[in-house]
Amino acid sequence: xxxxxxxxxxxxxxxxxxxxxxxxxxxxxxxxxxxxxxxxxxxxxxxxxxxxxxxxxxxxxxxxxxxxxxxxxxxxxxxxxxxxxxxxxxxxxxxxxxxxxxxxxxxxxxxxxxxxxxxxxxxxxxxxxxxxxxxxxxxxxxxxxxxxxxxxxxxxxxxxxxxxxxxxxxxxxxxxxxxxxxxxxxxxxxxxxxxxxxxxxxxxxxxxxxxxxxxxxxxxxxxxxxxxxxxxxxxxxxxxxxxxxxxxxxxxxxxxxxxxxxxxxxxxxxxxxxxxxxxxxxxxxxxxxxxxxxxxxxxxxxxxxxxxxxxxxxxxxxxxxxxxxxxxxxxxxxxx
Amino acid sequence: xxxxxxxxxxxxxxxxxxxxxxxxxxxxxxxxxxxxxxxxxxxxxxxxxxxxxxxxxxxxxxxxxxxxxxxxxxxxxxxxxxxxxxxxxxxxxxxxxxxxxxxxxxxxxxxxxxxxxxxxxxxxxxxxxxxxxxxxxxxxxxxxxxxxxxxxxxxxxxxxxxxxxxxxxxxxxxxxxxxxxxxxxxxxxxxxxxxxxxxxxxxxxxxxxxxxxxxxxxxxxxxxxxxxxxxxxxxxxxxxxxxxxxxxxxxxxxxxxxxxxxxxxxxxxxxxxxxxxxxxxxxxxxxxxxxxxxxxxxxxxxxxxxxxxxxxxxxxxxxxxxxxxxxxxxxxxxxxxxxxxxxxxxxxxxxxxxxxxxxxxxxxxxxxxxxxxxxxxxxxxxxxxxxxxxxxxxxxxxxxxxxxxxxxxxxxxxxxxxxxxxxxxxxxxxxxxx
Numbered sequence: 001x002x003x004x005x006x007x008x009x010x011x012x013x014x015x016x017x018x019x020x021x022x023x024x025x026x027x028x029x030x031x032x033x034x035x036x037x038x039x040x041x042x043x044x045x046x047x048x049x050x051x052x053x054x055x056x057x058x059x060x061x062x063x064x065x066x067x068x069x070x071x072x073x074x075x076x077x078x079x080x081x082x083x084x085x086x087x088x089x090x091x092x093x094x095x096x097x098x099x100x101x102x103x104x105x106x107x108x109x110x111x112x113x114x115x116x117x118x119x120x121x122x123x124x125x126x127x128x129x130x131x132x133x134x135x136x137x138x139x140x141x142x143x144x145x146x147x148x149x150x151x152x153x154x155x156x157x158x159x160x161x162x163x164x165x166x167x168x169x170x171x172x173x174x175x176x177x178x179x180x181x182x183x184x185x186x187x188x189x190x191x192x193x194x195x196x197x198x199x200x201x202x203x204x205x206x207x208x209x210x211x212x213x214x215x216x217x218x219x220x221x222x223x224x225x226x227x228x229x230x231x232x233x234x235x236x237x238x239x240x241x242x243x244x245x246x247x248x249x250x251x252x253x254x255x256x257x258x259x260x261x262x263x264x265x266x267x268x269x270x271x272x273x274x275x276x277x278x279x280x281x282x283x284x285x286x287x288x289x290x291x292x293x294x295x296x297x298x299x300x301x302x303x304x305x306x307x308x309x310x311x312x313x314x315x316x317x318x319x320x321x322x323x324x325x326x327x328x329x330x331x332x333x334x335x336x
Numbered sequence: 337x338x339x340x341x342x343x344x345x346x347x348x349x350x351x352x353x354x355x356x357x358x359x360x361x362x363x364x365x366x367x368x369x370x371x372x373x374x375x376x377x378x379x380x381x382x383x384x385x386x387x388x389x390x391x392x393x394x395x396x397x398x399x400x401x402x403x404x405x406x407x408x409x410x411x412x413x414x415x416x417x418x419x420x421x422x423x424x425x426x427x428x429x430x431x432x433x434x435x436x437x438x439x440x441x442x443x444x445x446x447x448x449x450x451x452x453x454x455x456x457x458x459x460x461x462x463x464x465x466x467x468x469x470x471x472x473x474x475x476x477x478x479x480x481x482x483x484x485x486x487x488x489x490x491x492x493x494x495x496x497x498x499x500x501x502x503x504x505x506x507x508x509x510x511x512x513x514x515x516x517x518x519x520x521x522x523x524x525x526x527x528x529x530x531x532x533x534x535x536x537x538x539x540x541x542x543x544x545x546x547x548x549x550x551x552x553x554x555x556x557x558x559x560x561x562x563x564x565x566x567x568x569x570x571x572x573x574x575x576x577x578x579x580x581x582x583x584x585x586x587x588x589x590x591x592x593x594x595x596x597x598x599x600x601x602x603x604x605x606x607x608x609x610x611x612x613x614x615x616x617x618x619x620x621x622x623x624x625x626x627x628x629x630x631x632x633x634x635x636x637x638x639x640x641x642x643x644x645x646x647x648x649x650x651x652x653x654x655x656x657x658x659x660x661x662x663x664x665x666x667x668x669x670x671x672x673x674x675x676x677x678x679x680x681x682x683x684x685x686x687x688x689x690x691x692x693x694x695x696x697x698x699x700x701x702x703x704x705x706x707x708x709x710x711x712x713x714x715x716x717x718x719x720x721x722x723x724x725x726x727x728x729x730x731x732x733x734x735x736x737x738x739x740x741x742x743x744x745x746x747x748x749x750x751x752x753x754x755x756x757x758x759x760x761x762x763x764x765x766x767x768x769x770x
Contacts (some may be wrong), residue, residue: 114526126750253530313534323523
């Protein structure tokens, strides 16, 4: 019984939140890794792209709510998501046409593109703050829990409760659908294959008649969809605050690099590695250990390895360790 | 138009704008812009050393600036009574134990042969070291933080004059930069960027959380200052008489006088660092740096030690940022770790360097003044613009209210637009590298 209680406590506080967070990071990291693979630079504006997409979703959700359109037990934001993706796609294509294409034609060094993306980051950040303001916005509605603590306790008779938030369930389901679609697209369709070819060897791809502008356009479209989805899921799960998305840049990049920049599979693995380490290292283990250890060994402190504010440190240390031992990441990434 | 003329005109134009601010808004605002402009110029010189001279992509400027600020508290604040005897030494021992663990791990990994035995030893040392470190540290931290927590609860400083904190801030930043450079400088440019971004966040996290060090988010206020206090000046009859002789009321005169004193101090530091940076750029060392930047492989083939030169300039540039950070905290008179934000303290400095002209010290200084001026003045300009746009709307219109409220966020947008415009139409900056 104690073992089951420990397991439930562990799932409730570590496993389930980490899976949800990991899915969000994985979606974000997929965007970063695709841009790196095709356009060959680290996009510093990615966090703010997520914020922009999520902001559109928030605004459309409010519009739907005011019109009385709902999605039953599911959050209205899911209905708003496709429209938000379209808006973000328009913004990214516009940015590419106006900003990035010039440097692509010049064959500028990747580091110049990184600095350019810094400028885009400023603009997007300013735009989001300008439109919706810098404050917290709540936009989740519908049922809050799939299983609440009380229901779970009544169902199983255990002392520990397990709660699964609707947003956590949705995050995982939506993430799985997105990833499945993405891999189907990359592996089965002509455009997807040409994208992979372009990423693997630009010269050979050009030689075999692949239109680079088309590849780039599709990349931005996919990145817009991924970034918006990741942003909306994160916003539903926590809450929408522009600055938080900017700060997500670090764990997202850590995920992409740990997995191997340019490798989609690596981005997903990296997302979960980072999420699980962040949550386990900053979780206070007292509750779980209380069930697992005999009474006289019960810990007196919280058994928290690091305070939650050090979660950036965790992603960073993992990043450094992986880079020192496997410079191209867990799944063979590329290096420019 | 010759180059000197053009540069003089650019600088003259920026200073004319600041003077215009003084005439149109107030001299207080103008001096505030000038003071922060001087500090920004120093930060930009630091980033220019790393990026302009050596091509190192450091986006962790915020961390070094914050370390400089920390140095001010650790140097100039008065030591807290009883903190050292209560737990201060314990904390020091714990930190040494932590450092020992890391050194031990590195040594084990260097000395022992690869294999399972090495991995097990590594993990064992790390786990035991961490438990030992926390066991020594935690009681010490609790004891220190229990001392008068409303006002103190930290170790305090060395009670040295506050001007000493500036070089010490540089040294502190340099020390940390050395540690970081040792681990991260081998990485490719993208990876180095992410690594430095992460380190800056970690430094801020440490400063926010370790209350025993500098009170964390509870802030340290009332730091010493190297210039007289306004209230003392207002009570000095000779100062009041002289102010009245100039036709100023004593309150305004004292605040202007204090700010001018800061300006002079900052200008002295800026000139010293600028001259040093100029000499470095024109020396064989500076030419070697640029050679490494332009072609690492060729420089290495010529027998230049690229890794060590990179480490050297990374440490130097970070030290300059640390000095500027210490100066800024001195100017503010308080250390507030919660206010450090990478957009303001890292990326804005980058905008200064790129807009001014990377690789050119004069350009970095110009960028520092210009971008800081815009950063401050875009807000009132945006407000004015919004009022102009919304003039035709009804007073109670929701859109009008929203637009006017959002004017404050115009500055990020403007900085992005300026950066992109400069990168597109004048990629080498306003004063390009020679």
